Amino acid sequence: MGRRLARSLQSAPVMMTLPANDPAQDDDPPSGDAPPHPLHRRLKSFVRRAGRTTDGQARAFAELGPIFLLPYRAEPLDLEAAFGRAAPTVLEIGFGMGEATAHIAALKPETNFLCCEVHEPGVGALLKRIGEQQLTNIRIFAHDAVDVLDHMLVPGTLAGVHVFFPDPWHKKRHNKRRLIQPPLVRKLAERLAPGGYLHCATDWQPYAEQMLEVLSQEPLLRNTAAAYAPKPDYRPLTKFENRGLKLGHGVWDLVFVRV
Secondary structure, three states, X not given: OOHHHHHHOOOOOOOOOOXXXXXXXXXXXXXXXXXXXXXXXXXXXXXOXXXXXXXXXXXXXXXXXXXXXXXXXXXXOOHXXXXXXXXXXXXXXXXXXXXXXXXXXXXXXXXXXXXXXOOHHHHHHXXXXXXXXXXXXXXXXXXXXXXXXXXXXXXXXXXXXXXXOOOOOOOHHHHHHOOOOHHHHHHHHHHEEEEEEEEEEEOOHHHHHHHHHHHHOOOOEEEOOOOOEOXXXXXXXXXXXXXXXXXXXXOEEEEEEEO
């Protein structure tokens, strides 16, 4: 699967394999009855979930992980060195199983995609897609995106940010755990270059309404639509999304640009 691609990229810098799970970072699933985070605990971009890595994903880790996985370090990232070229870079926070990520990366070979995901099977699945589709414009952090934003990405360096279907945290007492909150939106806006965009999507209407409110209140961002945006052509309909649409579930896209 990935041997040909791995050989063709042998000159690329060696990166890393996945870090071990840190129990101190583990969190309760949204369906649990645990109380919300104390107010003094900082927002994380994820909740760690159980999952099994398949044999195919494990092979992708072994063959392609050393090339496409980046190590987390609390220092500014040299994007040109990480990708082996200078190109516009889009950050994706939480790519799930990588279906949309691989589709968009194939559609936009002129763009670099820096992708954050802590779910190990999801990282393995995206590595597998990279090998199958011979993609070279993706790099992955198997680490909390908030840390990456805080310590590795300097202001004004991103051409775009994708946040597709983040955990909606349905229960009202868990709403404060939602990713799209004013502090994170400010960080994202600051790291966008002027004219860069922030694209969020959700299939949970109360979360869509909160996203619209939070994004509209950020002075560094401007909405590209009166409210919700038409789905951009580059974002594919995933299998999960198609199932929801067949059941009558809505999907809301929001696209804001850096002023």
